[in-house]
Amino acid sequence: MAKDAITMFKEAAAQLQREEAYLALEGTRKKNDEDEALQQLIGDFNLARIDLNSELSKSADKDQDKVNAS
Numbered sequence: 001m002a003k004d005a006i007t008m009f010k011e012a013a014a015q016l017q018r019e020e021a022y023l024a025l026e027g028t029r030k031k032n033d034e035d036e037a038l039q040q041l042i043g044d045f046n047l048a049r050i051d052l053n054s055e056l057s058k059s060a061d062k063d064q065d066k067v068n069a070s
Contacts, residue, residue, distance in 0.1 A: 003011075016022055032038055055067050 052067065
């Protein structure tokens, strides 16, 4: 009996997860996720990006100093 597409996909995904490149990527991702200083910097960046987008979306009363500081 022929394998269905879902079974073939699951087998291919399982094989991919055993590849050295995938394992290296996962190890790096885990280290980054556990790095508290890096996560704080990412959070700070995201907050600054939100503030900038908020200022840029204003039409008339844009605070140009806030836009330039970002």
